[in-house]
Amino acid sequence: MDCSICSSLPVILRPPRNTICVSCYDGAKCVINLINKLQNDRKPTNNNVSPVSPIGSSCKTLTNASKWIIDLKNREDELEDKINFLAQFTAAFRHQIHTDIQLNPGSPASPSISAHRALLATRSEIFKNILDSDGCKAAPTNSTITLPELSHEELESLMEFLYSGDLGEEKVKKHVYSLALAGDKYEIPYLQKFCERYMLKWLNCESALDVLEVAEVCSCRALKESALDFIVRNMEEIVFSSGFEAFALKNPHLSVQITRASLMDARKNRPNSSS
Template sequence: MMKCLSCKEEYSGRDVGTCRECYEEAGETEEELKREIEDLKTKVNFLRLHTVVAGPNYATTRPNAPSFSDVVLVASDSADPHLTFPPIPAHRAVLQISRSPVFRAMLENKMEESLSGTIKISDVSYDALRAFVSYLYTADANLDEHMACELLVLAEKYEVKHLKTYCEKYLMSKLNWENSLAYYAFAHQLCAKSLLDAALSLIVDNMDKLTKQVEYMELVEKDPRVVVEIYEAYLSKQVNTAATENPTPKS
């Protein structure tokens, strides 16, 4: 029997040093450190690339060194097609290896965005797109409920799973009876399962108040399928509760 130099526990094996558990733990710590270093590097690149210039209504982002940027993202608002926003500079390499397989495929193949160096993103506010690009560099975002909803849409569209989870958790922390139906319908559109389940649980627990919500009649008209699913979940809960309280006697 050998004694581990890290935990001092005995273990079987021929090699003197660390036991298997300590070896695997050390390996995991090393991988975590590597990821942390890579995150720090991308943050430094982001800070070098951007300078925030305060405007009268919003903050604009301009590159310190345009030669470092080889792609730009442009926000467009379909509600007002004449409204233009400053392009947001970025690096192809960062977008390709960041957290979006959609961007990676877009830029690795000879698509229009790859050839022109311009990625147009529709139906998004400038501030949300800017926060989205910032997240791809820093894995961090300053959220309020409106921003979390906008970023959740972008996260689903560009398959940024970590950002989707991040926004879902934030919205779940803000979940209450008043917004539960609206968030349930919103989560249903985006396949945001965690937010969907949390909102549905709250709704089912308050079914006696459901029809009094303004959003209820709107949902009945726009998407009755969602309303049916709510009632199905409620009936399923009732059946399960009855089965638990009155178990079938064994013969």
């Protein structure tokens, strides 16, 4: 096929044709659809200051594709500047500049962590309430909050996330369950969403029971359904794993739900599984 876009023949040797191969045609269609989708998705959230001007109402040709890509690239650069600007608060935490509250982990032997009341209050409604109620009684400089369920390391990771909105993958791997529970307890939806994404990404036979347990405690329906579905699909491996017995003793109601889901699944698949 002599495609006028991707043919390796030099232009001067090629007869002037208007043919286009299937790959180029599909690719062009995909780009146009993507641009239209992005354009439509962006409209409702347009209340913030986005200097990118939308290109026309609906994109029908590829004329604007490169402009769109440049716009997106510019937006990415701006967001990066913004993130760097906001990250200065993280530095204030790291270098302990003007901290005004102490956070204690569960174990009294572990050292406390200094933080900023204003940041805690903006990140979590629960912290805000604690600080509001304690503000009139205690002098701000020596007040403390104890997070009894967290170890020192977990508390450190929680603070790092609250300041920077992110956490290294290694730390997430290590503390994702305790952070998800903290996100639920202290009402930090962004942290919950963050942990949920990782739990889904790493869902496997080893983690499925833990994820199910956390999803149940945090009342996270979508995550619970995914974990339950995964367990049902890998029933044999999970039920005979070493952790299942302890899980079943600790979570009898979830064990019942696993059994029921598994039976429902078997019933659903039996009549159709003639293939």
